[in-house]
Amino acid sequence: MVRSEIFFNIQYRMTEYANKKIKDGINNLVTTNDMYDYYDRDEACDKTTCDTEDEFNYYNYRIGSTGAFNEKGMVSRDNYFDLIKKYKPAIVYRGVFSFRDEFTIKNDIKDPIKMRNLIKKTMKKNIIAMGFEPDNVEWFAFYHTNTGHPHVHFHFYEKNAKKKRHMISESRLAKVKSNVARLMKLNTELYCDRDELKKLIFSQFDDLGLSHSSKEFLLNCENNNKKYFKENKIITDKMKELEKVIPKTGSLKYNSSNIAPFKPKIREIIDLIKDRDDIKELMKEYDVQLDKEIESLVILYGGNKYDKKKKEFKDNRINQIDTKLGNMILSTIKDYRKDIKDFEDSFDKLEKGSQSRKYKSQKLRGISYRNIKQRSSNIISGVGKEISYAIAKSYNDNLRTKHMIEQVRQRAAQEVYAEHNVRI
Numbered sequence: 001m002v003r004s005e006i007f008f009n010i011q012y013r014m015t016e017y018a019n020k021k022i023k024d025g026i027n028n029l030v031t032t033n034d035m036y037d038y039y040d041r042d043e044a045c046d047k048t049t050c051d052t053e054d055e056f057n058y059y060n061y062r063i064g065s066t067g068a069f070n071e072k073g074m075v076s077r078d079n080y081f082d083l084i085k086k087y088k089p090a091i092v093y094r095g096v097f098s099f100r101d102e103f104t105i106k107n108d109i110k111d112p113i114k115m116r117n118l119i120k121k122t123m124k125k126n127i128i129a130m131g132f133e134p135d136n137v138e139w140f141a142f143y144h145t146n147t148g149h150p151h152v153h154f155h156f157y158e159k160n161a162k163k164k165r166h167m168i169s170e171s172r173l174a175k176v177k178s179n180v181a182r183l184m185k186l187n188t189e190l191y192c193d194r195d196e197l198k199k200l201i202f203s204q205f206d207d208l209g210l211s212h213s214s215k216e217f218l219l220n221c222e223n224n225n226k227k228y229f230k231e232n233k234i235i236t237d238k239m240k241e242l243e244k245v246i247p248k249t250g251s252l253k254y255n256s257s258n259i260a261p262f263k264p265k266i267r268e269i270i271d272l273i274k275d276r277d278d279i280k281e282l283m284k285e286y287d288v289q290l291d292k293e294i295e296s297l298v299i300l301y302g303g304n305k306y307d308k309k310k311k312e313f314k315d316n317r318i319n320q321i322d323t324k325l326g327n328m329i330l331s332t333i334k335d336y337r338k339d340i341k342d343f344e345d346s347f348d349k350l351e352k353g354s355q356s357r358k359y360k361s362q363k364l365r366g367i368s369y370r371n372i373k374q375r376s377s378n379i380i381s382g383v384g385k386e387i388s389y390a391i392a393k394s395y396n397d398n399l400r401t402k403h404m405i406e407q408v409r410q411r412a413a414q415e416v417y418a419e420h421n422v423r424i
Contacts (some may be wrong), residue, residue, distance in 0.1 A: 005103035010095035010130065017088040030092065032084050040067050041152050042370070044146035046112045069116050071123065075140060083138055093130075098151040101219055112152055115143050119152055127156065133185030136160055146227045148220075208395055217278040221384030229377040232276075237377045238269045243333045243372075252334050254326030263326075267403070270325050273383055282387045286321075289394040290314050296401040300408070317390070324386055331373045338386055339371060342408045 013030040014022050023029075039045065045067030068075040070405045097119070109118055119141050124134045139156035210218075220228040242265050250258035254266065273279060285300065294305050294314065 005100050007098040008095065010093060012091055012093045015089055015092055018090040022090050026091075027178075032081070032089075032092070035092070035094070035155065036068075036080060039142040039144075039155075040077075042374070044144045045142045046145045064287050068140050069142075070138070070140050071120050071121070080140065087138065087157065090161060091163075092155050092157045094153070094155035096153050097149055098149050101149060104150055105219075112143055115150065115152065116141075119143075119154070123154070132156070132158065133162070136162065145225050148225065168305050194323050208285075208289070208391065210285055211390075212283065213278065214282050217282065217384055221381045221388070229322070229380050231377060232272070232380075235269060235272050235379075236373050238272065239266075239329070239333070239372050239376055242266065242269065242329070243336065246330070246333065249339070254323050254330060259330065266326050266329055268323055269329055273325065273380065276380065278411045279383060279387070282384065283321075286317075286387055286394070288392050289391050289398070290317055292399040293401065294395050296398050296405065300401055300405050317394070321387060321390060325383055328379055328382055328386075332379060336371055336375060374401075 012026075013028045013035075014026045015029070015033045018026070018029070047067045066075065066077055066080075068077075068080055099109070109115050123139055123141070127134045127137050127139065136159050137156050138152060138159060141152050141154040143150070143152050242262070245265070246252070246262050247258055250256070252259065254263075259266070274283060291305070291314075294310050297313075298305055298310070
């Protein structure tokens, strides 16, 4: 039996705006506030963005942000409820898309930006498949990573109520599920870019010889699974301490002279991260892969694996990981500072006594700690991905070296054969 790669389900609920006639016919009620708060909760919803301007800035967590998005992009809480108050939907339809890990990895859509883009590009067709007019619908979605499988919760309502029957029949629902799953699979393959290096680490698990625990760790790194990455309070506290002492101006790169006096403190955090059992095991895997690469280089170029240059080769590769880790830590603090400043600036601009100011004042309480806590967890995920790419690169380089060795052997055999024939 072939397992479905995309799971889809849909249901409908009445809201606080339902009239008596609807209430008499439907038992299930959900308030728009409760629904939004459930979908947008920090422990489930991925509110991170990927910053391509800085190679170390894998996860950029914005405090005060929401996870809601629609066809136009990210949606603020205020904008969301402005539309709710405008249309006062009596009925809301809500559903979920859940994706198997193999499918999301193969199509490189675990990244929150790529997942959101996929949903934005396919939702209109999905709404049509469900029997609605897309121009008469407002829809919203939230990408969740709090389980083993990435999933997207979505809900929508009609701007002007046209449907007389709210329930979707079982036969109709089965067809809708099939159509939507097919559309999602097709559009994923059409719209999503592929990153060969990223896929390599997953498609060749067995060839790489990775342990089961390393495979599980890397899958959760790729998914940025919030449930998997628990807070390490020591790392969080060390990050807070570091933020207080490093310069607020000048270069914030790990190997810059501006940061040199603070390297020991950064090194403490690096060592704490590398001391995690999952990171430690992955680094051992990397060490083994580097040794295999060195052995192939020795066969091709001579010498032995204990040569000074071979040792330097391995040390440089390990140091590259540490440097990237250090830059991740510094980039995280840089983003944290900007985030806090932006939030405080927007707070200062609000009118005193306003509802928005009261709401933001509540959010501001303890927000600094939650921000660093979230970022600390994101770093672990980013480090895991970085090491996995390093392993994949070493594996690939070793394959190329082995191919060169085989070509050398073939040429040598041909020369021996040619020389033998000349003598005859």
